[in-house]
Amino acid sequence: MTVQTDRKSFTIWGLSPVLFAVCMGLVILAIYIGKLPKGMIGALAAMMTMGAIMDKIGDKTPVINEYLGGAPLVCIFGTAALVYFGVMPDSTVKIITDFMKGGGFLNFYIAALICGSILGISSDLLIKAGARYAAPLLAAVLVSCGLAALVAGMIGYGWQQGIMHIAMPIMGGGMGAGAVPMSQIFSTITKMDTKDILSILIPALALGNVMSIVAAGLLDKLGKARPALTGNGHLMKDFKVEKEEEIPPNIEMMGVGVMVSCVFFILGLLLNKVVPMIHSYALMIIAVAMCKIFNLVPESVQKSCNMWYKFVAKNFTAALLVGIGVAYTDLGAVINAVSIQYIVLVAVVVFGAVVGAGFAGMAVGFNFVESAITAGLCMANMGGTGDVAVLSAAKRMELMPFAQISSRLGGALILILVSLLLPVLG
Template identity: 50%
Template structure:
């Protein structure tokens, strides 16, 4: 009996928690009411408010729903596809949808999120781990591309779609780094050198990107489940085998204070600016240049450890608080369910799925041989090549619960995607 009596401290803590829950519930109701009645303010305050509320609700639903939470990534899947349905099927006013789209695309929220993740996760890594991974990672990406092309070509040939057409029209854009940095320049390259209609090429490639992105997100959730069943295949977020304890000790040394969060945010923004400035003189994507510069800073050790910890603390704050909101933005601004459904013929789906499967198999096998954990290698070097660039990276890593792998995901999307454009040019010139 005495053990069930709450102490004054426990009773006060319970009352405080109930007050917090009631306040959050009322805030959510107010924001949802304003959105449904088309009274939502424009700009950051309106977009971020509704994104946080919808993201939290759908994330809880996904994490509590059987099968989805066990095999399909849980909350991440529910947030992306649930928000896409809610905001594109007249459940929410069109003005709210436009506010979110503008904020995510034109407002730079995605860039801000990725800059925070890349900077903090790289600077929070063990220096020796980063050196070891960099030399072995690119060959693993190439193995994934080779297997993805082979699987897609063989399945396409068997189903009457053609070996070469399956690779060039479906597998190549899927592995090509997303829409802006992948499909769009790829269409320009192919139409300019082959005379094919750009609209025809785009009609083939865009649904492939969308379906490939969806399949990649689902596979990310499944790989997380596989890792729980077969622990020897995963490092639970660590790419290199045998490095978990060192990285964990370094991460735990970083306390999260208000001052550190502010400094960390400034460092992340500065690194993004540096990547943008460098891209004006170097013909590479600003994300790729940002990654290279942050990696250079980490490897050379020129930044004081306290500042590295500040960047890592900011990264953890952003991941813990803003990931569901960003996934809503991805669902609203970048995920067209109608386009996915309209293109979802059996042959089309099987070729796309075989491409993603090939990326997983190739990177998992060679990743193991190169000293990586197979699941982490398949997620970063495989699925983050097969998804839709930066937005897909966030969704895949969220579904697999491995956001700390963002630097390697961005290497796949940006540097790997640039390589695919070079490869496409070479193939077209040869054939």
């Protein structure tokens, strides 16, 4: 008699280990003989193969998979280490960096997630959650800054520096929309060189991003241990979420999703020309949300965008995290910032963001874990790249719209606060 087993064969990225090894071997060969194609093909081949193997390592390594964020942490800092120690050739670093920055892969990914996740949720949820979201956002900033000032004063770092040099860059919305414009504000007011200011701000931002990813993994564990504190990816308490209709994958629908997501991204850029003080991501969120609330997009198109978002999240997240590690993560800056005093202050800021956003969120009807992740950690991470890593570590990618509100509108709030506080605190 034949015994049937249900054990699933071990695969890497859907391929058998042997077939995956052949694919990765060819990519590695092309990398080290200088034949990796420039542009999208070479970049994606390298990012997807590295992402696949590091995703497996992160998921299977004890402690890392349970408490340190798992695959996202390994994908980002594993590849950052390859760059830092010179294992990855400069030519490959350039190909991936050009694709991430000049090729706009990060924008492409985030556009798909914002558009698909907003159009895929309830209009009532958008209205009710959006009206209350300012409370946990403000609480995260106030508590993190307050704790930074208190602890910095106690350990002799200086409470003003604790706020301006640690809390503000961490909570400032990332690099391009946070640290860089923040350095311009510092330079204008203090007359310091921008490069010197960035050398102060970037280590806090980088280390805060690391701790935010770790904290996201811990919050996911907290939600599993204390189910009452989480909505398992849903921000609001006591909000009945209808079971999503299962739609078989449809190539034509995903094509519609690609086009509409890109058009909404362009709309955000056009609106930014009219309202330059608000980031284009934030304006895109507002535009998509208005279309959802007022039912301006046909239901079939909404489903198409949601289907495309799921495809992108499933197949490109690990590759994107590798790109973040190569193009956006300076491991040297993180290492140089490592001191007991500095680590304590950064940890206090991240902890304050979690506690402030979590409890304030509960007060307005949000789940603690989801509120702490979106209004807290997505303020304390490295902007759009950090949002992807944090939500991936927390296994809650569907929260991307709220994460982007934190990174973009919250980041804009921090820039305003810096311009007001810096003349006073110095």
